[in-house]
Amino acid sequence: MESIDELRSEMQALVGKSYKMFREEKEFIPGETLVPVSGKVVDNEEIHQLIGAVMDMWWTDGTYTSRFEARMKRHLKMPHAAFCNSGSSANLLAVAAAKEYFGWKNGDKIVTSACGFPTTLNAILQNNLIPVFVDVEFPYYVPTTSAIVQAIHEYSAKAVFMAHTLGNPFDARAISQYVPVLEDNCDALGSKIDGRMTGTLGVVATQSFYPAHHITTGEGGMVLTRHPKINKIVRSLRDWGRDCWCPTGKDNTCGKRFDWDFPCLPQGFDHKYVYSRIGYNMKGTDLHAAIGIAQLKKLELFVARRKENHDRLYGGLKAEGMEEYFVLPEPYPKSDPSWFGFVLTIRDKMPFTRNALTRELNIRKIGTRNLFGGNLLKQPAYAGLNAPSVGHLENSDKIARDTLWVGCYPGITDEMCDYMVDTIVNYVKVAEKLVSTNVEIMWE
Numbered sequence: 478m479e480s481i482d483e484l485r486s487e488m489q490a491l492v493g494k495s496y497k498m499f500r501e502e503k504e505f506i507p508g509e510t511l512v513p514v515s516g517k518v519v520d521n522e523e524i525h526q527l528i529g530a531v532m533d534m535w536w537t538d539g540t541y542t543s544r545f546e547a548r549m550k551r552h553l554k555m556p557h558a559a560f561c562n563s564g565s566s567a568n569l570l571a572v573a574a575a576k577e578y579f580g581w582k583n584g585d586k587i588v589t590s591a592c593g594f595p596t597t598l599n600a601i602l603q604n605n606l607i608p609v610f611v612d613v614e615f616p617y618y619v620p621t622t623s624a625i626v627q628a629i630h631e632y633s634a635k636a637v638f639m640a641h642t643l644g645n646p647f648d649a650r651a652i653s654q655y656v657p658v659l660e661d662n663c664d665a666l667g668s669k670i671d672g673r674m675t676g677t678l679g680v681v682a683t684q685s686f687y688p689a690h691h692i693t694t695g696e697g698g699m700v701l702t703r704h705p706k707i708n709k710i711v712r713s714l715r716d717w718g719r720d721c722w723c724p725t726g727k728d729n730t731c732g733k734r735f736d737w738d739f740p741c742l743p744q745g746f747d748h749k750y751v752y753s754r755i756g757y758n759m760k761g762t763d764l765h766a767a768i769g770i771a772q773l774k775k776l777e778l779f780v781a782r783r784k785e786n787h788d789r790l791y792g793g794l795k796a797e798g799m800e801e802y803f804v805l806p807e808p809y810p811k812s813d814p815s816w817f818g819f820v821l822t823i824r825d826k827m828p829f830t831r832n833a834l835t836r837e838l839n840i841r842k843i844g845t846r847n848l849f850g851g852n853l854l855k856q857p858a859y860a861g862l863n864a865p866s867v868g869h870l871e872n873s874d875k876i877a878r879d880t881l882w883v884g885c886y887p888g889i890t891d892e893m894c895d896y897m898v899d900t901i902v903n904y905v906k907v908a909e910k911l912v913s914t915n916v917e918i919m920w921e
């Protein structure tokens with residue numbers, strides 16, 4: 478009879494074969510092959526790990542999850558990590574845990590970026606805290622340290638929670654001198670500022686592993702922290718609000734499961750069923766963690782490729798004089814971003830609009846995205862939100878009108894980068910010509 482290990486190897490080999498057939502490399506045909514903004518880059522290793530987790534038959538939070546958490550902790554040199562089901566859940570858990578740890582009250586203020594991802598802001602609102610909005614600065618797309626510090630002082634804010642936009646870091650370490658910083662590192666795994674990795678600079682950081690991100694688990698997220706107490710609160714909130722900290726499937730880690738005493742519960746009530754917080758179920762599963770284990774091995778290559786692609790797009794557009802038409806992205810001072818995308822803002826009074834350029838790129842099979850929600854305060858969900866902002870948020874408004882980004886993820890090749898540059902340059906030249914022709918016609 479075959480052993481389970483032999484069976485697993487056979488299945489992995491078989492699936493590997495079918496994966497190869499499914500994934501056959503296709504030639505890039507400009508204008509026909511889609512150039513996506515993002516996507517997962519995987520090979521047999523992810524399938525191997527996934528089959529291992531399937532055959533383990535555990536399927537919830539278990540050994541693969543612990544292994545993935547351990548490897549992320551090692552990678553980021555952070556002592557605590559809790560895998561969960563999405564980056565948005567990680568944000569919610571991080572803010573809730575920080576609120577309890579620091580003793581923030583409902584209505585306390587948290588500084589955030591006006592031009593961010595909605596679930597960074599939502600985590601503040603859902604925890605009954607009040608956001609203080611700060612505008613972002615060109616060409617970085619994050620707020621400057623001085624703008625953030627001004628907002629902290631002006632509104633006696635308790636903390637800062639914002640994202641490193643498209644991988645470009647805000648200076649979390651400098652701001653930590655004033656208040657605790659929570660980093661939404663969902664788009665920035667691998668970025669550095671002052672030689673230090675983002676996601677390690679504040680009291681707590683979050684990751685997303687949705688397929689658009691630097692590494693994927695399908696769906697998934699993580700909360701990382703240096704503080705054991707924050708980690709304990711995160712895990713409790715993630716796992717239904719329970720008081721017990723036994724890993725899934727384990728009992729009596731504390732050695733006194735039936736000997737605890739809680740004032741309103743019967744003496745010796747099973748600790749496994751004691752709830753000390755109003756929690757959620759946001760656990761990740763071993764199936765998702767297994768994919769993450771394989772992905773993490775490739776992270777350094779992924780980051781390097783993202784940087785190469787970003788450099789190639791930047792170099793190509795700059796060489797063609799496109800700086801006259803677009804704000805080209807620059808790393809925040811002293812930073813080394815692990816770019817999430819290549820962002821372009823059309824300067825004022827140009828002969829074309831963001832939407833027209835987007836349409837053209839999409840016709841030419843180049844994927845584009847807006848910079849998330851632009852000025853979030855203008856989104857229907859936040860109409861009537863009673864929250865302060867510093868200044869008029871003009872840059873976030875401009876981003877809503879005039880900004881788009883294209884891909885630089887590791888699935889993009891040099892050929893694709895050059896095609897994107899050529900398409901943008903040609904479009905701008907044609908738009909320029911059309912406008913000058915119209916001007917002549919008007920003059921005649």
Ligand SMILES: Cc1ncc(COP(=O)(O)O)c(C=O)c1O
Pocket residue numbers: 563564565566568594596597640661663664685686687689697698
């Ligand atoms: C900055 C940022 N934070 C949070 C999230 C939410 O992550 P998830 O999609 O895993 O919920 C995203 C999603 O793309 C994001 O870009």
